[in-house]
Amino acid sequence: xxxxxxxxxxxxxxxxxHGNIVVNVTDGVVEKCEWQVPEAPRFFESMVRGRHYSExxxxxxxxxxxxxxxxxxxxxxxTEDALGIEVSSQSWKLRELLKHAENFDSHVLHINIxxxxxxxxxxxxxxxxxxxxxxxxxxxxxxxLAHEWGSLIGGRTTHPMSVVPGGMAAVPTVKELKALRxxxxxxxxxxxxxxxxxxxxxxxVPVFDRPTEYIALSNDQDYGLYDGDIQSLxxxxxxxRYPVAEYKQVTNEFVVxxxxxxxxxNKLDSYAAGxxxxxxxxxxRLHPEAKKVAESLGMQPICTNPYMNTVAxxxxxxxxxYESLALLDELIATGVExxxxxxxxxxxSGAGATEVPRGILFHEYxxxxxxxxxxxxxxxxxxxxxxxxxxxxxxLVPELVAQDKSEKEMELALEMLVRSYDPxxxxxxxxxxxxxxx
Amino acid sequence: xGKPKVAFFDFTCCEGCQIEFTNYGDAAFLExxxxxxxxxxxEAMSEKTTEPIDIALVEGSFSREADRARLESIRERAAVxxxxxxxxxxxxxxxxxxHQDDYKQYVYGDDAGQPHLDSQDARPISAAIxxxxxxxxxxxxxxxxxxxxFHLLHGKAPVIPNYPVCVECKRRExxxxxxxxxxxxxxxxxxxxxxxxxxxxxxCEACRGFVDHPNVPALERVLVQRAGFSQKRAVEKAxxxxxxxxxxxx
Numbered sequence: 166x167x168x169x170x171x172x173x174x175x176x177x178x179x180x181x182x183h184g185n186i187v188v189n190v191t192d193g194v195v196e197k198c199e200w201q202v203p204e205a206p207r208f209f210e211s212m213v214r215g216r217h218y219s220e221x222x223x224x225x226x227x228x229x230x231x232x233x234x235x236x237x238x239x240x241x242x243x244t245e246d247a248l249g250i251e252v253s254s255q256s257w258k259l260r261e262l263l264k265h266a267e268n269f270d271s272h273v274l275h276i277n278i279x280x281x282x283x284x285x286x287x288x289x290x291x292x293x294x295x296x297x298x299x300x301x302x303x304x305x306x307x308x309x310l311a312h313e314w315g316s317l318i319g320g321r322t323t324h325p326m327s328v329v330p331g332g333m334a335a336v337p338t339v340k341e342l343k344a345l346r347x348x349x350x351x352x353x354x355x356x357x358x359x360x361x362x363x364x365x366x367x368x369x370v371p372v373f374d375r376p377t378e379y380i381a382l383s384n385d386q387d388y389g390l391y392d393g394d395i396q397s398l399x400x401x402x403x404x405x406r407y408p409v410a411e412y413k414q415v416t417n418e419f420v421v422x423x424x425x426x427x428x429x430x431n432k433l434d435s436y437a438a439g440x441x442x443x444x445x446x447x448x449x450r451l452h453p454e455a456k457k458v459a460e461s462l463g464m465q466p467i468c469t470n471p472y473m474n475t476v477a478x479x480x481x482x483x484x485x486x487y488e489s490l491a492l493l494d495e496l497i498a499t500g501v502e503x504x505x506x507x508x509x510x511x512x513x514s515g516a517g518a519t520e521v522p523r524g525i526l527f528h529e530y531x532x533x534x535x536x537x538x539x540x541x542x543x544x545x546x547x548x549x550x551x552x553x554x555x556x557x558x559x560x561l562v563p564e565l566v567a568q569d570k571s572e573k574e575m576e577l578a579l580e581m582l583v584r585s586y587d588p589x590x591x592x593x594x595x596x597x598x599x600x601x602x603x
Numbered sequence: 604x605g606k607p608k609v610a611f612f613d614f615t616c617c618e619g620c621q622i623e624f625t626n627y628g629d630a631a632f633l634e635x636x637x638x639x640x641x642x643x644x645x646e647a648m649s650e651k652t653t654e655p656i657d658i659a660l661v662e663g664s665f666s667r668e669a670d671r672a673r674l675e676s677i678r679e680r681a682a683v684x685x686x687x688x689x690x691x692x693x694x695x696x697x698x699x700x701x702h703q704d705d706y707k708q709y710v711y712g713d714d715a716g717q718p719h720l721d722s723q724d725a726r727p728i729s730a731a732i733x734x735x736x737x738x739x740x741x742x743x744x745x746x747x748x749x750x751x752x753f754h755l756l757h758g759k760a761p762v763i764p765n766y767p768v769c770v771e772c773k774r775r776e777x778x779x780x781x782x783x784x785x786x787x788x789x790x791x792x793x794x795x796x797x798x799x800x801x802x803x804x805x806x807c808e809a810c811r812g813f814v815d816h817p818n819v820p821a822l823e824r825v826l827v828q829r830a831g832f833s834q835k836r837a838v839e840k841a842x843x844x845x846x847x848x849x850x851x852x853x
């Protein structure tokens with residue numbers, strides 16, 4: 166218990182955006198333990214003011230390069246809510262298909278490129294090209310599949326084009342959808358091999374439990390990736406649902422003096438969003454093929470080890486493929502036509518939510534009678550996870566000290582913990598109070 | 604001689620242009636890394652370098668004075684600096700706030716005066732350091748990026764289009780957005796993207812900035828007369844990705 170550690174990780178690698186880890190331990194006493202966010206502020210909520218409703222999602226998409234599909238969808242859904250627009254079932258299905266593509270794309274990247282190096286003892290994916298060529302080639306093949314899948318529906322995967330208020334500005338042909346169906350089926354062996362890799366690495370996933378509140382979209386029909394009410398799940402299994410319009414009752418953003426970002430909390434000290442929160446909330450409606458994989462990976466709800474978020478992502482990529490095959494069958498059966506965009510029926514305020522790879526995402530806007538945006542608010546999942554990461558740190562560091570871990574081991578354990586949340590820090594719509602401790 | 608060393612650096616941006624670099628697929632990506640050594644890429648690797656770099660791909664805009672020293676150290680170490688993506692090339696979408704004077708108060712309220720929220724106008728990185736070439740676009744056209752890198756590997760200067768998006772739109776045989784009753788900025792926007800937006804049913808927002816010497820008054824007139832915009836909206840339309848370009852042309 167005589168551990169002394171000075172951990173200072175500036176600009177943590179293999180995460181999106183800029184975050185720091187600061188831990189001071191002297192003779193086994195934890196003096197400081199912080200997760201900090203020094204990302205440059207970007208002011209999107211201010212920039213949407215004065216813009217026409219057709220432009221708003223094209224601006225807010227630029228909040229994040231990895232989840233630009235999700236930002237586009239949440240933004241367009243909020244605008245449609247504000248403008249009294251209900252889109253067709255065809256638009257809804259195409260958007261769901263695009264949502265699955267993004268989830269698959271981001272999770273494949275995170276599992277294989279950002280996390281796998283830790284579990285295989287390498288500093289990045291580049292040395293793995295020599296040592297684990299098959300793992301890298303498969304990851305790149307799956308990544309390409311995701312890119313082609315999302316591009317078919319959205320036009321491209323970084324800042325998609327076709328999703329606009331009122332529907333879809335462009336639609337794929339049935340022939341293209343059939344080709345995508347074949348591509349997804351052909352990818353099943355790669356998918357199974359990727360899951361097997363995660364299964365082989367599962368024993369290396371650190372053991373650490375901290376029960377917390379899990380928040381995700383939820384509905385009675387499916388896994389809730391694209392749409393649903395907000396659901397809170399407590400460690401004792403009790404749940405509560407809230408309409409999306411009441412999101413502020415759940416997020417309760419607040420500022421803490423020692424913090425690096427606006428924090429959120431609901432019923433407990435902090436809550437988690439992301440794949441693990443979705444898995445815990447929506448396990449009953451997980452696709453049977455994905456359930457099988459969860460069982461083979463030894464995962465059950467309520468899973469309270471945050472490091473298992475990466476494993477939950479592996480379960481979700483299976484779900485994304487099988488859910489999409491079902492959507493493709495429906496679209497191929499009904500045929501696909503370019504439909505006129507649904508026009509606004511009113512101008513007011515509205516909120517929209519969707520699940521992005523890192524968790525639940527909220528957008529809200531108000532429009533004047535000319536369709537010009539007068540205010541905007543975005544609450545992104547990483548923002549909601551910062552508080553939970555901080556509480557994880559505060560439980561984990563003393564445990565590591567008690568286990569007599571070296572400074573290097575502690576540093577890696579903390580880096581891996583942050584990485585397991587797959588944070589997406591550039592989504593910094595309103596971070597506050599960054600504090601540097603030297 | 605070893606392989607040329609390539610490094611990625613990020614400033615104020617969404618990092619989507621770095622993500623585009625992971626979208627080449629297995630064959631192209633594995634081929635590319637036979638020809639270059641990626642020595643630093645924070646979003647994807649833990650390795651870092653303090654050695655000289657052959658090509659630095661710098662993403663994001665210069666929006667904080669505090670970032671100047673880091674930009675200068677990249678410039679000192681890099682033989683070639685490429686502004687990678689529109690945020691680095693022109694300030695990009697971040698420059699939209701340059702035309703608002705209350706953006707800090709709007710987003711941060713009473714905390715707006717705190718020093719860490721320092722944010723000046725979003726500028727291209729060329730406001731801090733010399734830039735050799737720019738890969739335009741939001742996001743970059745990943746195939747154009749390959750062209751730029753290949754040209755440099757062969758000791759040639761990359762060729763960046765300086766004609767409008769309309770050229771590529773016609774070659775793609777897309778229906779003009781004006782013919783569909785919509786609006787568009789393709790006639791003054793820099794090409795090189797392949798005109799994907801009109802092909803997917805949405806207007807060109809000039810995310811690669813303007814061609815040199817754009818006829819901005821004509822753009823505004825067309826937006827008013829053919830697309831029915833108010834004069835105010837016509838003027839503000841071009842601020843989305845070209846706020847700094849407009850300042851340079853006025």
